[in-house]
């Protein structure tokens with residue numbers, strides 16, 4: 252159910268045989284948004300649609316979208332990777348209750364508390380939500396993956412860290428995605444999955460399906476890939492990727508296809524890549 256970036260690079264290489272995010276600054280407070288019983292609060296969906304067919308217009312009203320440190324970008328391991336130490340990622344994920352919503356531009360899984368933590372070089376970030384793009388937003392040597400998953404985290408000081416997992420077609424059903432009420436994701440904008448007790452083992456995603464998720468991490472500084480395109484995002488693209496069955500990919504792409512921003516100019520940024528990290 253997992254692979255490495257080496258295999259990924261092989262998959263996209265010619266002749267080989269063998270890509271916010273949306274966040275609400277009031278989403279987390281010190282006490283979290285769960286009540287004393289631990290039950291999820293009522294699901295509310297704020298529908299926002301973006302015109303992926305006219306992305307050049309996003310800068311109108313969103314000046315950051317025209318900035319010089321935008322995301323996504325094209326990863327070119329042979330030419331634009333800088334080998335060196337990348338920040339140490341420490342995932343402390345747990346089992347969480349989530350709302351599954353259709354927000355008008357993706358399917359988003361929202362977590363109402365701060366129980367899932369990512370620590371980057373000593374700074375704690377709480378997982379707010381994760382969502383998907385089809386095809387991927389980040390590309391490798393110009394090639395899109397079938398899909399891309401974005402796990403959006405925020406620190407106490409409102410810094411954002413997004414962890415990206417690229418998704419490719421595989422033979423078998425991916426069990427973690429299957430466990431995420433994937434067959435029931437809401438097709439209509441504004442809908443929330445009625446099952447308000449979608450409980451997901453987030454630790455299994457990282458430490459089960461992705462083998463710890465900390466090998467071959469690619470890191471660069473970028474932006475939200477949707478308006479307002481704020482340039483305050485630390486990006487971490489995991490070398491481990493997920494294989495979803497073609498049916499599982501179709502489940503999402505039948506609802507959203509083409510919700511990927513075009514790659515942006517790297518400009519003077521550095522893409523850090525630590526091949527040995529985690530080994």
Ligand SMILES: [Zn+2]
Nearest residue numbers: 271272401476
């Ligand atoms: Zn995203």
